[in-house]
Amino acid sequence: MLPALVVAAAATENPLIPAIPDLVWATVCFLILLFFFWKKILPAVQKNLDARAEAIEGGIRKAELAQAEAAANLEKYTEQLAEARAEAAKIRETARQDGTRILNELKEQATVEAARVTANALAQIEAERKSALISLRAEVGSLAIDLASGVLGESLSDDKRAANLVDRFLADLEASEAKK
Amino acid sequence: MGPTIAEFFPPVVLFAGTPFELNRVMLIRIITTLVIVLLFWLGTRRMTLVPSRGQSLVEIGLNFVRVGIAEDLLGKKDGRRFLPLLTTFFFMILAMNLTGTVPLMNIAGTSVIGVPLLLAAIAYVTWIYAGLKKHPGTFLRNALFPPGVPWVLYIIVTPIEILSTFIVRPVTHTLRLLMNMIVGHLLLVLFFLATQFFFFEAPGLFKLFGVGTLAFGFVFTLFELLVATLQAYVFTILTAVYLQLALADEH
Numbered sequence: 001m002l003p004a005l006v007v008a009a010a011a012t013e014n015p016l017i018p019a020i021p022d023l024v025w026a027t028v029c030f031l032i033l034l035f036f037f038w039k040k041i042l043p044a045v046q047k048n049l050d051a052r053a054e055a056i057e058g059g060i061r062k063a064e065l066a067q068a069e070a071a072a073n074l075e076k077y078t079e080q081l082a083e084a085r086a087e088a089a090k091i092r093e094t095a096r097q098d099g100t101r102i103l104n105e106l107k108e109q110a111t112v113e114a115a116r117v118t119a120n121a122l123a124q125i126e127a128e129r130k131s132a133l134i135s136l137r138a139e140v141g142s143l144a145i146d147l148a149s150g151v152l153g154e155s156l157s158d159d160k161r162a163a164n165l166v167d168r169f170l171a172d173l174e175a176s177e178a179k180k
Numbered sequence: 181m182g183p184t185i186a187e188f189f190p191p192v193v194l195f196a197g198t199p200f201e202l203n204r205v206m207l208i209r210i211i212t213t214l215v216i217v218l219l220f221w222l223g224t225r226r227m228t229l230v231p232s233r234g235q236s237l238v239e240i241g242l243n244f245v246r247v248g249i250a251e252d253l254l255g256k257k258d259g260r261r262f263l264p265l266l267t268t269f270f271f272m273i274l275a276m277n278l279t280g281t282v283p284l285m286n287i288a289g290t291s292v293i294g295v296p297l298l299l300a301a302i303a304y305v306t307w308i309y310a311g312l313k314k315h316p317g318t319f320l321r322n323a324l325f326p327p328g329v330p331w332v333l334y335i336i337v338t339p340i341e342i343l344s345t346f347i348v349r350p351v352t353h354t355l356r357l358l359m360n361m362i363v364g365h366l367l368l369v370l371f372f373l374a375t376q377f378f379f380f381e382a383p384g385l386f387k388l389f390g391v392g393t394l395a396f397g398f399v400f401t402l403f404e405l406l407v408a409t410l411q412a413y414v415f416t417i418l419t420a421v422y423l424q425l426a427l428a429d430e431h
Binding site: 016017 | 186195199200203205212221227229239265272292294297358362
């Protein structure tokens with residue numbers, strides 16, 4: 001039956017009617033290829049594709065992590081830098097204030113000292129002036145008294161006597177000075 | 181004598197009288213199958229993350245079917261489900277089409293009805309099976325009685341749907357490939373036989389016609405390369421389209 005069919009198909013040579021061996025070999029080839037692709041090639045390729053995707057995603061994730069870490073570090077350093085700057089500014093400000101304060105104190109001290117010195121000097125001068133005045137007054141008094149008594153004790157008409165009187169007075173004066 | 185349909189039924193070379201009868205075309209199919217296996221085996225023998233040249237070529241070929249046909253039309257999930265079938269279709273048809281232009285083979289393994297008919301039948305069974313499984317109750321009803329059509333029109337629509345979907349579709353699926361390959365082969369045979377005739381048998385200046393027919397033969401050989409690739413693509417993408425229509429949620 002089968003060979004007869006085959007022969008008949010071949011004899012008529014109608015390209016639209018399949019011969020049995022034609023279908024048989026088509027099926028054999030198809031099945032070989034189907035199982036080859038299905039069971040061997042496609043799973044292997046899929047596995048490789050998955051591995052590649054995994055590798056790429058892993059790489060990307062690693063890069064993202066590194067970037068995040070770098071960003072965090074940068075932020076930290078920036079913060080520290082800002083802190084350090086602020087602290088430096090604070091220290092500078094304090095120093096400036098201290099400097100001003102110290103200078104002002106010194107100035108004040110100097111002013112006070114100067115005032116004190118001046119006051120001392122003035123007081124001393126005043127005291128000396130007073131003492132000079134007192135001693136002068138006493139001396140002038142005694143001098144006047146001496147002079148008056150001399151004038152009263154001698155005649156002042158005689159030039160010679162007057163000159164003598166004055167000479168004597170001066171000599172007495174010198175003597176009293178020398179005695180002192 | 182010009183080429184006849186007998187071109188496609190060469191003499192039997194082995195196992196005469198059995199269902200495994202071999203002729204040139206069957207031998208070419210077997211050799212082609214072995215070549216595909218060899219090439220893909222070599223290309224995927226040592227798969228690495230960074231592909232070698234051979235692996236790249238194989239990956240490009242497989243990606244073309246996977247991304248360009250399966251995932252594009254069926255989506256990731258169904259695409260992966262039907263990928264073995266679509267991949268087999270594409271590379272089997274492509275390789276067996278190309279044998280039509282391979283020197284010493286010179287006939288397409290798909291130019292005899294067995295392969296186109298078998299593959300179209302498998303596609304037919306597959307998309308009906310996929311549709312019935314996805315929409316058990318409604319698949320056939322929606323295919324034959326499209327919803328949203330007034331019931332009176334079903335008198336016209338239903339026969340048309342039966343004819344176009346369940347009869348014309350598989351027939352055109354088969355014949356588009358078969359006829360392209362048959363005609364391509366006949367054209368090439370015609371041009372080269374004519375060249376032979378003009379060069380060696382035609383008298384005098386008629387020999388010059390041989391230059392023209394040879395040039396045409398060359399151009400059509402290139403054209404056959406294009407047709408071979410295109411028909412493999414068309415057959416595979418139509419299979420995917422039929423599956424997509426069967427799996428679509430709304431009919």
